[in-house]
Amino acid sequence: MIRRCYVILCMLMFFLTINSQTVNQLIRVGNKQYSQKDYVHAEISYRKVLNKDNNNILACYNLARTLQAQNKDSEAKILYEKVIKLKEAxxxxxxxxxxxxxxxxxxxxxxxxxxxxxxxxxxxxxxxxxxxxxxxxxxxxxxxxxxxxxGRNKSNNNQKKNQKRNGDNKNGESNQAKNRNSMSRDNAQQLLNAAMQQEKETQERLSKAMKQPSDRKLDKNW
The missing domain is CATH 1.25.40.10 (Tetratricopeptide repeat domain)
Incomplete structure (x- = not known):
């Protein structure tokens, strides 16, 4: 019984050793690929490590650097934050x-x-x-x-200029309307004055004509 337990323990240690060596080997391979700027294959190697040991600090950190080198910034940030939270880091x-x-x-x-x-x-x-x-x-x-x-000040200044321009346009239109109304009233007054003057001259001519004696003699009534 003791011998059997010993054999099982040896086998367990052997498998753990093999697994550990595989992880370390993958990290070394990934590091070599990273140094050669072969980021795609380096990413694959580090991900294989994390499939075996999800909290492996070296694999997390090196994978984050590899992702950053490929401009995969969102994924890299997640892994950097994960490393920061690991107690062993x-x-x-x-x-x-x-x-x-x-x-x-x-x-x-x-x-x-x-x-x-x-x-x-x-x-x-x-x-x-x-x-x-x-x-x-x-x-x-x-x-x-x-x-x-x-930018905010420029926007406010432009807004004020537009408001002033709109105000000037409205004032200009209002002044033009006032001028048109004033001209209309002046024209009407001039026409009225001309008509009154003409009427006055006509009345004066009629009055003079009635005051003058008639040259024609009237026939007597017999």
Missing amino acids: SSARVSSYYNLGTLLQKEKNYGGAIETYKNVLRIDPNHNKARYNLELCKKQQQQKKKHSAG
């Missing part, structure tokens, strides 16, 4: 924070990138790349705010 956590920061910076998510670089410096205060990118992100964030504020 130490140096891999720093690198994952830094690479995650570069992805956020690429997306112009400067606030998220700033916080991520700060996390790098909390763990490793001498991380010069993180310090440089942190300051760069702060400047980019300020420029983005100024640009947004400038």
Whole structure:
């Protein structure tokens, strides 16, 4: 019975050793493929490792880098965040924070990138790349705010100009209408005055004609 248990234990250890060697071999193969920039096959090798050991830190981190190299940023961010949460991660956590920061910076998510670089410096205060990118992100964030504020001010100024232009057009149309009405009233008044003057002259002529004696003699009544 004891001998049988011993044999089973040896077989179990053997299979574990074979499995561990296979994982390590796949990681080495993936690393070689990555160094040769054969990212497609490197991705396959690292995924094979994760199929055997889903929480393998090296496979998670290296796969994230491989995905980032292929511009598969969304998947890479998920894996970097996974490495950061793994308790066993130490140096891999720093690198994952830094690479995650570069992805956020690429997306112009400067606030998220700033916080991520700060996390790098909390763990490793001498991380010069993180310090440089942190300051760069702060400047980019300020420029983005100024640009947004400038765009809003320009939009408001254009809106005010349009409102003023519309107001001027309305005032111009109103003044033209007033001028037309004034001209119509003036013309009517002139016509009325002319008619009255003509009527007055006619009455004066009739009055003069009635006052003059008649040259024709009337026949007597017999």
